[in-house]
Amino acid sequence: MEPSNGDPVAATMPAQAISDVLTATDQAPATPFDDLGSVVSLYEQRVFRFLLASTRDRDIAQTLTQETFLRAWTHRTSFREDCSISTWLMRIALNLLRDHTRTQRFRFWKRVSAAAVDVSDVSEHIPNYDSSPEDRLAAKQQLALIWDAVAQLSQRQRTIFLLRFVEELDLSEIAATTGLPISTVKSHLYRALAIIRARHNSPLKDTL
């Protein structure tokens, strides 16, 4: 008589092991990223907007957005809920952006990419508000000025500037996203605004 056939304990071993695995899976902490579809539908556009404003390249922004959610799903168990989902996603997006913009390949493709965003593309989206053609022209010039000024900022200054003024995050949220102290975030914002102000005032001085 073979033990596997006659021993009831041996016969029940595989089923018990499966049930242990299932129990362990059930006991794994549930994260908001288990329902990835809902998370994507809620935050995808926001992440894409930040990445598009940062890279000024539609294809790169799309790729990094997809990579952000893929990485969030892969590392979902490390989400401790000590920050909001949005902050965690933006932190991932920011890390990906930093890694991506470091490479020489990014600089090359940014020069030759057909998906690069020009200020003329964005200026078509200035809200109308029934303004006169002169006002619209002045608004386009004003947008072109700040567009160029933002391009002159350093990577970190630009990131913090966009998080504050495009994404409208609080300083504490920016600090949580970037991992910097609030005082450092403030000083980066001051420097960024100094450059913006200087660029903003230079045409006025030229005309005077």
Add this chain to the structure above:
Amino acid sequence: MNPHLTHEQLCDMVLARSPHPLSSDFAALQHHLSSCPACSAELASLRASITLLREASTSYSQQQFTRLRSDNIPTLSKTLIQPIYWAAAAVLCIAAALPLTLHRQNPSTPVSSASTIKPTTPSPSDEALLEEINQELSAPIPSPMQPLADPTASSATTPSTSSQRN
């Protein structure tokens, strides 16, 4: 004359990080802005630029996001209006119809060959006949038509024959 706002004060106003509205600092800043056209104009201009950037960037990214979504899910109507698809469909139709056309032409070929066999079959025989004629013409003269042999040569040979008879 009141001094202008410092860069930090202006930044705080832009960042909406001014002190509490009931504090004396905030009241002093507001008072200065109301009495200093240069500072208020610069603050208004800076705020307007930032608002322009935010609204235009948001609207543009929204449009791009929608476009990328629609590009990822191509609809039938969008597919049908692409001329390249029509060209590819035409090429496929021609490629499919070409073997059928060739296949239809193949059965007619034996008929035509059969009809042309009759006139062509005599031609080898004609050629054979002509060849025979040519061979006959080029052939050496037949033995009955051979010229007679030299009589002297025959007389010289005759005794030998007679001697053999003997």
